[in-house]
Amino acid sequence: MRFFEVLMLNIISYNTAWPQEFATIAQQLRAALGNLALRIDHIGSTSVPGLAAKDIIDVQVTVQDFTHTAQLIDILSSLGYTWIERITGDHVPPNYQGAETDWQKIVFRHPTTQRPTNLHVRAQGRPNQRYPILFRDYLRAHPVASAAYAQIKQALSQRHPDDVDFYYDIKDPLCDIVIEAAYDWAHTTNWQPGPSDG
Template sequence: MMSDALDDAKLSAILVHPLRPTKVILVDYDPGWPSRFARRAAELRKILGGRARLIEHIGSTSVPGLVAKPIVDIVVGIDDPDDEQAYLPDLETAGYDLRVREPEHRCFRIGEPDEPVNLHCYPPDHLETRRYLAFRNRLRASEADRDLYAATKRELAKREWRDINYYAEAKRPVIDEILGRAGWRE
């Protein structure tokens, strides 16, 4: 999300809805998550057509064996996410709720409460898109890094958070450490 230290003012500036205090609930890996992704990916291809230049399953639910919040994360490569009129009405008509609006990034939610999905829209070759994919691939390939990340998440899940974005930000140091071992350079 943001590279500077996150605070309520910065977060409120990008959130469409107010901050939502939360307790993170982690569950064991569910082998049904790839199927949930596949269904949503097919739906997104119908909704967006050629506007979706990339559709990838990211986040912990995309890593077999990894503990996760039971929310499937998807990144869609849209040439210009800031041009909302080119795609946002179609996503909203399909039930996607806009949650985050920041330069070159929009985040939506759909499927609550039974099959929640976070949809991140970035340009296809955006730095964050590449980071998501490199991190996912490293966790798939390294049991040690997968275990480290799981332990970090479990420890952080013991706390209550003013908003889920603070939890995400608290994971950033271990994510950067793992990406460093993967040879990631921005």
């Protein structure tokens, strides 16, 4: 399912302020969510140094499972986040053999007083929880792959700036190609997620 709102398909050069902007958001989330959040991670293109991206900070909150969803929604709502009810899961890679619930998530729109942010809540140990952290770390370790990924995103945004569906029709399978290489890299290097970012 497509993500909720893209301000515009405007890919800009990497901004060195992005990590600190994430840290400010994560600090507020950590204070509010406490132990309900097992991890708070900076994900997406703004989390990869040097990578061009949309000027939207992607945040992943990892929870144990979705049994405390009502509490989570209440806490985030009190901070000004809006639950996007129509989004219930991530893009499922081709030929995936597991349960569709492996890609379940909860998504929130940022508070109106906060810089543009996508807040994704995913459950510990599910493929879609590991995917963005591994994807990020792989691109951080492979600058050529990161630069090529940026070139494709920039070309898509320039040629079809008003066609969000077209952008994701190309970007989703591109990410699936990158993550396959990332899985091999993770196996070879015995990669494990590092400490939570927030």
